[in-house]
Amino acid sequence: xxxxxxxxxxxxxALTLTACGGGGDDKPADNTPAQPAFTKTDTVVGSGLEASxxxxxxxxxxxxxxxxxxxxxxxxxxxxxxxxxxxxxTIGRGSVIPGWDQGILGMKPGGKRTLVIPAAMxxxxxxxTDATGKVVIPANSALVFEVELISLSR
Numbered sequence: 001x002x003x004x005x006x007x008x009x010x011x012x013x014a015l016t017l018t019a020c021g022g023g024g025d026d027k028p029a030d031n032t033p034a035q036p037a038f039t040k041t042d043t044v045v046g047s048g049l050e051a052s053x054x055x056x057x058x059x060x061x062x063x064x065x066x067x068x069x070x071x072x073x074x075x076x077x078x079x080x081x082x083x084x085x086x087x088x089x090t091i092g093r094g095s096v097i098p099g100w101d102q103g104i105l106g107m108k109p110g111g112k113r114t115l116v117i118p119a120a121m122x123x124x125x126x127x128x129t130d131a132t133g134k135v136v137i138p139a140n141s142a143l144v145f146e147v148e149l150i151s152l153s154r
Contacts, residue, residue: 056090058087
């Protein structure tokens with residue numbers, strides 16, 4: 001009788017472990033790379049008015065895909081305004097990624113700032129392609145930008 005109880009108990013344990021996957025991790029793989037914290041670092045402090053929501057800003061910038069192993073965390077460069085015209089936008093209106101709206105606030109003309117932007121404040125799960133269809137920003141990528149504020153107007 002005692003051995004019958006042990007057999008039934010062993011079978012019950014085996015069935016329980018089988019039903020719950022035996023303690024293994026059945027979650028799907030998360031292919032989202034580790035995300036850095038949002039940071040903004042002034043490399044040159046400008047002078048004059050500080051950028052605030054609603055200001056029209058003109059900037060030069062260069063953007064890289066974040067890389068934890070690259071110098072300055074600058075992986076592949078995906079875009080720059082330095083080879084063409086500066087970029088103008090109104091800050092705080094959602095016309096740029098949230099990392100820019102938050103990261104450029106407080107800058108002064110002539111200032112230069114490095115932004116490290118996690119994917120949630122950039123393009124999230126969307127990938128970005130160039131004019132030829134080549135993926136230049138993979139989905140869930142953090143980004144690094146060097147931004148120079150050329151001018152602002154209220």
